[in-house]
Amino acid sequence: MPYIPLEEHLPGITGLLEYRKDTAAPIRELTQILLRGPSTLTEGERELIATIVSHRNECKFCTTAHTAAVDILLGEENTSAKVKQDIMTAPVSDKMKALLTIAAQVQQSGKSVTTESVQKAKDAGATDLEIHDTVLIAALFCLYNRYVDGLSTVTPTDPAYYKGLGERLKNHGYNRLPQGYDHLKK
Template identity: 50%
Template structure:
């Protein structure tokens, strides 16, 4: 049960967006930019970074949600279960492995991102923009995870909840939830 009365039955961060649409807008825009805007990193790669950080933070809602978002966008032949089982031997690029190591360092403490981690990423052709975006995704998901868990939002047990949301995200992105949240708030005000 959430620590505050959010006034809706939405799970996780969605409940907080419905509670306070004024903050939902900027947070959703940040997620849309980081995870879906044009980039040299594929959408699934950026979602995997978000998933990894959420797992490290033990945020069940975000880890499960973004794992579903990752899976829904994986290229044929890749299996998220295999990737998550052991990142070191996962069938992903060395560049993505290096970026995931940077994300894990950010999750611990921004000062854990060392020149060695950056050099390792550059050695496998990570660009400055990819390194920047990895650090920002990791930092943002630390915030999102703490937001979700800090207010004890609900976590659905039904796997269909996550796969349905994943299909909607692939189709529509992160921004439609903001309009839903604003409509919910307007209806509550009546």
């Protein structure tokens, strides 16, 4: 049960973003820019960064939600599963392996990012901006994961919930739905 009163039909992060809408607005905007804005990284690649960080933070809600988003964007479920198992043997480019490694280091601490891991990313063709965005996406999910679990929000167990959420993330991104969320009430 959540530590503060959140709307029952809005599990995970959604209830929190509706609880305090003034702080939610910039959090949503930042996420929309980073994960859906113009970028040389695909939406699938950026969602993979969100997934690996949420997975390492053991945030079940965010991990399952962003895994669903990756799977829908890539049209397969193998890549997200393999990345969570082992970045280095996962079926992604060398550049993505290097960026996912940086993201995993950010998950531990900003100070864990090494000159070597950054150099490896640059050698694999990553631009400065891609490295910047990777660090900031990873840092942002360290916020999200703590927000979601720190207030003990509800984690649905029905896989269908996450499939629906993944579709919403693909089709609408991270902006607040114009009509709000009352239609999700049972």
